[in-house]
Amino acid sequence: MTQSLLQIPLDIPDVCIEKVETTAKGEFIITVSSTLTSATCHQCGQRIDKFYGYGREITLRHLSIFDRPVWIKLTPKRYRCPDCPKGPTTTQQCGWYNWKSPHTKAYEQWILRELINSSVTDMDVKHGISAEAAEGIINRHVAQQVDWSAIQGIRLLGLDEIALKKGHQDFVVIVSAIDTEDHKRILAVLPDRKKETVKAFLQNIPEAQQHALQRVCVDMYEGYRNAVYETLPGVEVVVDRFHVAKHYRDGADQVRKAEMKKLKNTLSAEDYAKLKGAMWAFRKRWMELSADQQTVLLFLFQQAPILREVYIQRELLTGIFERRLNKAEAEKALDRWMEHIKVLKLKGFDAFVKTYQNWRNEITNYFIRRETSGFVEGLNNKIKSIKRRCFGIYNTVRLFQHIWLDIEGRRLFGYA
Ligand SMILES: [Zn+2]
Incomplete structure (x- = not known):
């Protein structure tokens, strides 16, 4: 059987390929030499081209080819400065790797891309690169604070x-x-x-x-x-309106929990079983519920009428945030809702009413441009997932x- 061969460019500047080997595991080892003929003296900073032998061979992980690991071997050249006292030597540094790193820069860029929405432990599992090495890559390329x-x-x-x-x-x-x-x-x-x-x-x-x-x-x-x-x-x-919503929805949920607890003691086991799924039904909008869920919710309201009122008021409140009101209109609508809650004596929203009085200006500032929502919420979800991934x-x-x-x-x- 003949193997089809493919030639692909190595894409590393200023090197010449000396040898390509394949290990028993199918990994590629590509030995290269640098075609550059000078270095920058580490003492005086001038370009020096007096060749002074080779340094120690280095092996760098490079981008895989067809899912096979690739290693680049290079023996760096050394140059001697004719001008500095004692003629110090400098090892040539090429732009495609960093002497502190066991990887080529191209490989590190690729790992960084892999790290997006992923974790360092994933790098170990997927690419056989240790968490420490992945952290090292992050530290070399990602600043520790905002630029x-x-x-x-x-x-x-x-x-x-x-x-x-x-x-x-x-x-x-x-x-x-x-x-x-x-x-x-x-x-x-x-x-x-x-x-x-x-x-x-x-x-x-x-x-x-x-x-x-x-x-x-x-x-x-x-x-x-x-x-x-x-x-x-x-x-x-x-x-942010989502923080506001979380606050009053939590209040409504507290009432639901308390009422469910009571019902557990007062209803027959058979009737109580009909409330299965009531929590989710109560949290959703009426329009989002299936016919079965609506039945469960109506049964809950029948057994605990206060929950019907709490549910309606919660949805009315959300409705205010949905409407295209200006700040003044929103203040008026929210004030009216607060008054109504007092008249109804709905205890579940007590904490929210108090918070509203304290934050009225900032809460209704949302209505000026209505742009905050998705932004923080989206970021929060990202952070939650980072926390899960990077426990x-x-x-x-x-x-x-x-x-x-x-x-x-x-x-x-x-x-x-
Ligand atoms: Zn020098």
Whole structure:
């Protein structure tokens, strides 16, 4: 049987292929030599071309060919400086690899692309590269903090906290942004959500990037609001509507839980069984429910009439956020809803009514441009998935780098 052969370019500049070998495992070992005939003296910085023998052979992992690992072997040339005292020698450095790395640059770029929406442990499983080596690649290519010079200006900033351990009170704050070219950006991962920490970050945003900033989108946490008002006067603080919704929906859910508990004690086992799926039915909109789910929900309302009222009021409230109201109209509509809740004496929304009084201005700021929603929510989902993938990342720098790769890597290393 004859094997078809294919010639493909190596695509590494300034080298000449000396030898191509295949190992028993089918891996390729390509021995190359550099065609460059000089180096830069590490002492005086001048170009030197007095050849002074070879250094130690290095082996670098390169891009696989047809799913077979490829190794590049090179014996670096050394050059001697005629001018520096004692004539020091310098090893030639070629642009396609970094002497600190066991991989070619092309391979590292490829791994970085692979790391987008993935994890270092995945690299081990899929490409046989250790987590440490993958972290090393990240550290060589991804900065540990935001490079302000790469951003023209930011127009929207988001402050969002995530708890790193389940049920833990240790929060880190993700500072994200939409820049003036409408790109999503990760600006920082702050070690805690204290007002002073947030303030320190905001104060350090360079003038040029801060110039276009119009809005800061926050969760309802006093420290954020004060940090923004104290450092960025004139910038609008907006509470994301999804944070608002989470708040009042949680209130409604509490009532449901309490009522279900009562029903468990009062209903016959047979009737209680009819409430199977009631939780999901209660959380969804009426229009989204199947006929069966609607039946379950109606049965629940029949057994616990207060839940019917809570459900209706919750949906009415969501309806206000759906409508194309301006800020003043929204204030009026929300105030009316609050009044109505007091009249109905619906306890489940007590906490939300109080929060609304405290955050009325920032909550209704949403209606000015209605643009906050998808942004923070989308980022949150990304972070949740990073946490799942990179379990045990309690290091803010590493978190920053991973979020950066997910958000910005696609544009820089991927196929944007
Ligand atoms: Zn020199």
